Amino acid sequence: MTATVSYDDVEVGTELPERLFPLRRDDLVRYAGASGDFNPIHWSDRAAAEAGLPGVLAHGMLTMATAARLVTDWLGDPGAVVEFGVKFSSPVIVPDDGAGATVSVRGMVEKKLDDNLVVVNLTTRCDGKKVLMAARATVRLR
Template sequence: MSADFSELSVGHQIGERSIEVSRADLVRYAGASGDFNPIHWNERFAREVELPGVIAHGMFTMGSAVQLVSDWAGDPGAIIDYQTRFTKPVPVPDDEAGAVIEVIGVVGALDQDARTARIDLTVSTGGQKVLVKAQVLVQMK
């Protein structure tokens, strides 16, 4: 674990990262997850259903964001709860730049008795929050 529970305080930033997402990433994720919804790979179809274009899978976005906490904790099994609300899609243009998901993690609450830390994630793309109330509960040692 990257931090000792006794050294944590509410408001402490555990880290941040930028996650680059390409259309190829979405194709690989579709294959791994079995989610072949055309909004994740077909530009024409996505626009026909009034999306801004091809969008990242919600679970891809959610899973990519929580990786910051998993890496910080040093053990994915330390994550005992994770919840969020999806607010905006992550458009993934068909170019070399693709999309970038920005993730910042901050200690939102500490439970001394349970030795848990709630990590609040800010997850955005293009300056727009795409997940809100993204909270990860980590069991500390």
């Protein structure tokens, strides 16, 4: 599979429209099973409170992967991502209320490089707070 986005059709400043991604407690449990990270702060209110946390936290890597979905969905090919990195700045608190938390992700093409590479900056928020800093994907377009 190759990226469906053409290098020639993308300019610096091209925006990837905001997407909203819900995260619920059942998503955290499924992620724990897939990742092997069964730390109870990711599913137990009691454990989170005992750790001094404001609530159950989404796994950092789940938050990171959620942000990456904006890019991979835009590309049409997850294999087109050459590099992806973030710094974690705020946890995503996931209430046990059926609605959970909503992670908002926006993107913008920061620069075009040689060899059909493009750098996309991401802004990732939950409840108005930035949850990821320096979130950046380098992707190869067709």
